[in-house]
Amino acid sequence: MAGVTASRPARLLLAAFRPELAGLDETPPAGWTCATTGVGALAAALATARLLDEVKPERVLFVGTCGAYDGRLAVFDLLAAAEVVATSQDEALGRAHRPEAERTRWRPSFALPLRPEVVAVTPAVTGDAAGAAALARLAAVEHLELSGVFAACEARGVPVAAALAVANRAGPAASAEWRAHHAEASRRLVAALREEGVL
Numbered sequence: 001m002a003g004v005t006a007s008r009p010a011r012l013l014l015a016a017f018r019p020e021l022a023g024l025d026e027t028p029p030a031g032w033t034c035a036t037t038g039v040g041a042l043a044a045a046l047a048t049a050r051l052l053d054e055v056k057p058e059r060v061l062f063v064g065t066c067g068a069y070d071g072r073l074a075v076f077d078l079l080a081a082a083e084v085v086a087t088s089q090d091e092a093l094g095r096a097h098r099p100e101a102e103r104t105r106w107r108p109s110f111a112l113p114l115r116p117e118v119v120a121v122t123p124a125v126t127g128d129a130a131g132a133a134a135l136a137r138l139a140a141v142e143h144l145e146l147s148g149v150f151a152a153c154e155a156r157g158v159p160v161a162a163a164l165a166v167a168n169r170a171g172p173a174a175s176a177e178w179r180a181h182h183a184e185a186s187r188r189l190v191a192a193l194r195e196e197g198v199l
Contacts, residue, residue, distance in 0.1 A: 045148030069136035082116035109159035
């Protein structure tokens with residue numbers, strides 16, 4: 001996990017890994033501390049909880065890339081998480097279920113000037129068309145870390161929101177598309193957040 005790069009510890013800017021910060025870790029915006037969580041919801045939850053204790057931020061913004069499930073969004077489209085849903089392809093296809101007592105949904109604590117969309121947090125990248133179609137009934141895009149980040153922030157009472165850029169479509173070509181587009185998608189997202197005065 002990369003170290004924390006600080007300007008002032010007022011707000012915490014998170015991403016799964018350094019390229020998704022698009023250079024902000026080298027020159028953090030005034031008033032922001034930048035850090036990475038690692039990949040996956042569990043790693044993100046643990047890292048976010050630790051960072052909340054260390055930095056004690058007034059709010060958290062997560063930035064990253066995601067995969068679109070259907071034609072609602074195209075590669076390089078930008079969005080804000082309107083709701084975060086922890087789920088899986090097997091659940092969406094009716095092959096598995098979670099205990100009713102398990103928390104699976106979180107909402108952001110503050111608004112962002114981007115298109116709001118529901119985000120599914122899956123345990124792995126969806127690699128087939130049937131799984132993508134099933135998950136599209138629950139959300140517009142998938143991401144791997146947000147449920148961990150949102151859960152940790154809610155547990156500490158810290159406001160949180162997330163801004164994402166579409167880097168691929170879920171399905172057989174997802175990984176190749178993500179590798180081809182994630183750096184540019186992250187650059188566009190950071191540029192838009194700067195232009196809107198978020199950063």
